[in-house]
Every structure is written in C-alpha cells, then in structure tokens.
Amino acid sequence: MASNNNTRRISEVGLSDSEPSTQHLVYGVLHGISPPSSNFIDQHGSTAYDFGELEEALIPKVLQNDGDRKPLLGIHPPPTLEIFPSWPVRYQPTPRAHSHQSGESTTDSGSAQNTGSQLEPESPVSSSQKSQPNRRSSDPSLHQKQERSDMAPAPSDSTAHHHNQSKTLVDKRGASSSTERVGSKTLDAKTLRRLAQNREAAKKSRLRKKAYVQQLESSKIKLTQLEQDLQRARAQGLFIAGAGGGSNVSSGAAIFDMEHARWIEENQRHMAELRAGLNAHLPDTDLRLILDGCLGHYDEIFRLKGIAAKADVFHVFSGLWLTPAERCFLWMGGFKPSELLKILVPQLEPLTEQQFIGICNLQQSSQQAEEALSQGLEALHQSLADTVVGGGSLGDPPNHHVTNYMAHMAIALARLANLESFVRQADNLRQQTLHQLRRILTVRQAVRCFLAIGEYYSRLRALSSLWASRPRESMITYGNSSQLTSSLQMIQQQPPHQNHFSTF
Amino acid sequence: MHYQTEAWGAYMAPRTAGTDPLERVERLAAENAVVIFSISSCCMCHAVKRLFCGMGVNPTVYELDEDPRGKEMEKALVRLLGSSQAVPAVFIGGKLIGPMDRVMASHINGSLVPLLKEAGALWL
Numbered sequence: 001m002a003s004n005n006n007t008r009r010i011s012e013v014g015l016s017d018s019e020p021s022t023q024h025l026v027y028g029v030l031h032g033i034s035p036p037s038s039n040f041i042d043q044h045g046s047t048a049y050d051f052g053e054l055e056e057a058l059i060p061k062v063l064q065n066d067g068d069r070k071p072l073l074g075i076h077p078p079p080t081l082e083i084f085p086s087w088p089v090r091y092q093p094t095p096r097a098h099s100h101q102s103g104e105s106t107t108d109s110g111s112a113q114n115t116g117s118q119l120e121p122e123s124p125v126s127s128s129q130k131s132q133p134n135r136r137s138s139d140p141s142l143h144q145k146q147e148r149s150d151m152a153p154a155p156s157d158s159t160a161h162h163h164n165q166s167k168t169l170v171d172k173r174g175a176s177s178s179t180e181r182v183g184s185k186t187l188d189a190k191t192l193r194r195l196a197q198n199r200e201a202a203k204k205s206r207l208r209k210k211a212y213v214q215q216l217e218s219s220k221i222k223l224t225q226l227e228q229d230l231q232r233a234r235a236q237g238l239f240i241a242g243a244g245g246g247s248n249v250s251s252g253a254a255i256f257d258m259e260h261a262r263w264i265e266e267n268q269r270h271m272a273e274l275r276a277g278l279n280a281h282l283p284d285t286d287l288r289l290i291l292d293g294c295l296g297h298y299d300e301i302f303r304l305k306g307i308a309a310k311a312d313v314f315h316v317f318s319g320l321w322l323t324p325a326e327r328c329f330l331w332m333g334g335f336k337p338s339e340l341l342k343i344l345v346p347q348l349e350p351l352t353e354q355q356f357i358g359i360c361n362l363q364q365s366s367q368q369a370e371e372a373l374s375q376g377l378e379a380l381h382q383s384l385a386d387t388v389v390g391g392g393s394l395g396d397p398p399n400h401h402v403t404n405y406m407a408h409m410a411i412a413l414a415r416l417a418n419l420e421s422f423v424r425q426a427d428n429l430r431q432q433t434l435h436q437l438r439r440i441l442t443v444r445q446a447v448r449c450f451l452a453i454g455e456y457y458s459r460l461r462a463l464s465s466l467w468a469s470r471p472r473e474s475m476i477t478y479g480n481s482s483q484l485t486s487s488l489q490m491i492q493q494q495p496p497h498q499n500h501f502s503t504f
Numbered sequence: 505m506h507y508q509t510e511a512w513g514a515y516m517a518p519r520t521a522g523t524d525p526l527e528r529v530e531r532l533a534a535e536n537a538v539v540i541f542s543i544s545s546c547c548m549c550h551a552v553k554r555l556f557c558g559m560g561v562n563p564t565v566y567e568l569d570e571d572p573r574g575k576e577m578e579k580a581l582v583r584l585l586g587s588s589q590a591v592p593a594v595f596i597g598g599k600l601i602g603p604m605d606r607v608m609a610s611h612i613n614g615s616l617v618p619l620l621k622e623a624g625a626l627w628l
Contacts, residue, residue: 358614365611368558376551383547418547421589421604425548428605432612439613 252311271454323464332426337433358440525576533595537625538563549592597623
C-alpha cells in the first residue's frame with residue numbers, strides 16, 4: 001500500500017485545483033516521483049502508473065517534438081517544466097472507471113465512487129460524454145474523496161490501461177473542449193499540457209499577488225492601529241523618550257517635547273489654512289476667524305510652556321525643545337520679540353503712518369521690557385553666584401564648613417526657583433507682542449504677518465535639518481586659516497548661481 | 505528712584521500704631537506718581553525697577569524686607585493682588601497696576617506710557 005500512499009499523497013496534492021498546493025505539488029512531484037520510477041514499478045507492480053506516462057509528462061516538450069511517446073527509461077528530466085497537478089497519478093481511478101464502463105467494479109468501491117464516476121473525468125468514456133465545464137467545475141473535494149475511495153480498490157485493473165491513462169491525462173487538463181482526442185493525441189497532449197501549465201502558473205501568480213495584497217493591507221491596518229496606540233499613550237504621558245535621548249530627560253520635558261512637536265504640526269495646518277484663505281480672497285470676516293484660531297494656537301503653546309517650566313525650568317529655559325538653528329537665537333527660553341519684529345517689519349509693508357508708529361512703539365517697548373528682564377536675570381546670576389561662593393571659601397573643600405555650605409545651598413536653590421518666573425515673564429512678553437501685532441495690523445496684513453512668522457521658523461527648522469545632515473568633509477578646513485581664506489575666495493570667485501550657498 | 509524708609513515717617517503726618525497694613529499700602533501708593541513695593545533680594549523686582557528707570561521714570565520704592573511692618577504689608581499685598589507673589593507691586597497715580605506681567609502687558613499694548621504721563625511721571 002506504500003504505492004497507494006505515495007500516489008494518494010501526490011494525487012491529493014494534485015487534486016486541489018486551487019492554489020498554494022501547487023508548491024506542494026512540485027515537492028510531491030519531486031519527492032514522490034523522483035526516486036527512479038522503477039521503484040514504483042517494482043513496488044507496486046500493478047500500480048496505476050504507467051512509467052511511460054510518467055516520463056512523458058516529465059520530458060521537456062522540446063525534446064518530444066514528434067509527439068511520440070518515447071519511453072526513456074532512467075531519464076530524469078528537469079522537474080521544473082512539469083508543474084502540473086494533473087499527474088498521471090490521478091489515474092488511479094481510471095481502471096475503475098473503466099471497469100465501470102466494462103460493467104465491473106461496484107464491488108471495489110463505495111457509493112462515493114459511484115457518484116464520483118459521474119464526475120470522473122479520467123475515464124475517457126465519461127469525459128467524452130460530459131462537457132469540459134462540468135469537469136472543471138466539479139468539486140475538488142469530491143474529487144478528492146473520490147480519489148481516496150478510488151485508492152481502495154486493487155489496482156489490478158490498472159496494468160493494461162495505458163491508452164486510457166494517456167487519454168485521461170490529456171482530458172484531465174484539457175481546458176478546451178478537447179473531448180475527442182483520438183488522433184494525434186500526444187501532440188495535443190503536449191499543447192494542452194503547456195496550456196494547462198500556463199494556466200496554473202497564471203493562477204499561482206494571481207494567488208500570490210492576492211496573498212501579498214492582503215498581507216499589505218493587514219500590515220497597513222496594524223500600522224495605523226499602532227500609531228493610534230502610540231498617540232494615545234503619548235497623550236497620557238506614558239511615552240518617555242527625551243528629545244536628546246539619555247536617561248536624564250525628565251518626563252515633563254519629554255511630554256513637552258512631544259506636545260511641541262504636535263503643536264508644530266497643528267501650526268502648519270493653521271498656516272495652510274491662512275494661505276488658502278488668502279489665495280481664495282476670502283472676506284475679512286472669514287479671515288479674521290482663521291486668524292483668531294491661529295493666535296489662539298500660539299496662546300496654547302505659551303500655556304504649555306508655562307506648565308513645562310513648572311515641571312522642568314531648565315529644559316524650557318535652555319531651549320532644549322528647539323532645533324539647533326532656532327536655539328541659536330535663544331533668549332530666555334524662546335524667541336526675542338524685538339528681533340522677530342525687526343524681521344517682520346519689511347514683510348508687512350505697506351503700512352499706514354499710524355501703523356508704522358504703532359509698530360515702532362511696539363518695537364521700542366518690547367526692547368525696553370527685554371532689557372529689564374535681562375537685567376533682572378543678571379541680578380539673579382549675581383546673587384546665585386554670591387550664594388554659591390558664600391557657602392565657603394572656594395579654596396576650602398566643601399566639608400570644611402558643612403553647615404554654612406548646606407545653608408547656602410538651600411538659599412541657592414530658592415534663588416534658582418526664580419528662573420521659572422523669568423521664563424514666564426519672557427513668554428508673557430512674547431504673547432503680548434503677538435497680540436499687539438494683531439491689533440495694529442489689518443486682517444489681511446495680519447494674515448501675511450503670521451504666515452511670515454510661520455515660514456520663518458519653518459525655514460530655521462529646515463536649516464537645522466540641513467545642518468545635521470551636512471557632509472562632514474567640507475571644503476573649509478578650520479585648522480588652517482590660509483586654506484580657509486583661499487576657500488572663501490574660491491567661493492566668492494564663483495559666479496553667484498554656482499555658489500552652493502545660494503541654493504536656499 | 506528713591507527709597508522711602510520708616511525713618512522718614514517721623515517727619516510725616518502722625519500715624520497710629522496698628523494701622524491697617526492695607527490702608528498703609530494704599531496711602532503710600534498715593535503719595536507718589538509711581539510706587540513700587542519690592543523686596544531687596546527679589547530679582548524680578550530688580551527687573552521692574554530697571555524697566556521704569558529705562559523709560560526715564562523715577563519710581564518710589566518701598567523695600568518691604570527693610571520695613572518693620574513689611575511682613576504685614578506683604579500679606580496685604582498678597583490679598584490685594586490675588587496671587588502668592590506680593591512683590592513687585594506697582595502703583596501709578598495711586599492706582600494699582602499689578603504684578604510684573606500686568607506691567608509688561610500694559611507696556612506692550614501701549615497703555616503704560618499714557619498712564620505715566622497722566623500721573624506726571626513722564627514729560628516727553
């Protein structure tokens with residue numbers, strides 16, 4: 001029964017019209033058949049196989065152009081060509097069908113067989129009797145059952161059924177209406193086999209594509225779910241990964257960094273809205289609404305900064321939440337209002353005389369306020385330094401005047417806490433400046449103004465990215481000043497449009 | 505900027521001991537065009553003083569830590585301002601302007617200078 005097992009395995013594999021089992025089929029073919037077919041013959045003397053059939057299927061078409069079956073014993077042609085579920089192995093049932101035909105058999109099989117025989121494609125008779133479509137649409141599982149039950153009967157009938165088998169082989173896969181196949185059956189067989197092979201390959205690739213697409217879609221869904229989870233976790237402050245990396249980033253800082261990143265995204269959206277509104281020539285009332293939203297969004301970041309400053313003042317004060325290029329301009333935990341105004345004024349023209357005076361006053365008052373805060377901070381530095389030094393002469397080790405040292409450290413701590421109020425006042429100054437700007441300008445001017453602010457900072461952020469990814473071997477070597485000057489001269493001598501510094 | 509201390513009080517109208525600190529604050533505030541209640545070690549107070557000086561204003565400063573009744577006045581200011589920070593507290597023309605952020609806001613929105621002019625602290 002080993003042979004039966006083998007054949008069953010293979011034919012089962014071959015049976016399923018659909019799919020992935022074609023892989024199995026190949027393996028089945030290789031493993032089941034590749035031992036010299038003589039094994040089969042030997043083992044199962046009366047196996048349903050005809051070795052001729054086997055190797056006919058195996059032999060590459062190119063070698064068999066005459067269509068004659070040439071039993072080439074011992075040849076094992078490359079298996080790749082015959083990826084072909086419709087093995088001769090299927091033809092186990094054939095004898096039975098034949099026997100049906102001949103009136104025998106019912107003893108050999110159960111009712112399944114009987115019912116199956118109606119669907120049985122292998123029998124040349126039955127196949128000639130029924131149409132192709134029937135065969136094709138016949139239930140594979142039914143086939144399978146049928147096959148299994150077909151295995152049961154002794155293969156004693158099989159020996160002499162070469163013709164039948166070849167016929168059935170042909171018929172099995174004949175997609176076309178090739179029910180009569182009497183004449184040049186081998187030629188047709190080849191063609192049909194090829195056609196069937198193509199069909200199989202096409203089906204296989206269709207299925208592969210389908211599987212791949214399904215995989216992609218499920219991955220996409222998983223990805224969006226992950227992103228949502230991540231957002232939610234971040235919102236709950238569970239995501240702790242500092243901007244600078246490193247274990248000493250407090251959670252307050254990390255949360256603010258994340259909030260700031262989100263704020264920037266939102267701000268881009270506001271900017272886009274403003275730009276769209278401006279281009280669409282919306283009426284002032286509509287623009288004003290968008291503008292108010294934009295300004296409210298700025299209020300939001302100042303509010304968030306306030307909370308963050310309470311949690312971690314140094315993170316905010318030192319601008320660790322900013323990109324490097326922005327940090328370059330850092331003043332007390334953010335931008336310097338008078339500097340921003342200086343940049344903006346040329347962008348705001350034309351201004352009425354009154355507006356111009358208003359802007360000038362704004363610039364002056366912000367400058368005075370900045371100066372006052374800076375001097376206050378200087379006073380803080382001084383008192384802090386004094387307190388730290390006051391803990392004991394710097395020449396002595398700390399434990400020399402322990403009590404004194406600790407007392408002064410406590411005072412120093414209290415002084416440091418003042419930093420938070422300076423950051424808060426600085427943010428207050430920034431916020432007031434933006435609101436005053438809004439008051440001085442007309443709606444359209446204000447829209448352009450806020451667009452300019454957004455654009456300016458996004459350029460600074462872009463500059464930071466460029467800086468981070470700049471090529472390390474620059475043409476300017478800092479160690480050698482003569483080289484530096486010559487490099488600079490080189491740049492200067494280049495025509496402006498070739499100067500790579502002018503690209504942005 | 506000139507600093508008033510208790511020592512000068514002898515030359516002023518007699519005061520009964522136990523005057524309500526709030527009353528005292530208000531009285532002091534009304535005496536000059538620009539009055540700042542401060543604490544000598546407070547850096548923000550230093551900032552607000554520098555702000556007015558930078559504008560050419562000559563504010564009257566009361567250092568509460570150098571006043572024997574400073575503690576009570578501090579408490580009164582806390583109640584008046586409605587915040588935990590008593591100082592700096594700025595009065596212009598006897599009227600309370602507020603803590604530092606109110607002063608800054610009014611300066612930015614342009615309302616501070618007219619107030620100063622009105623109180624006679626600025627002549628430009």
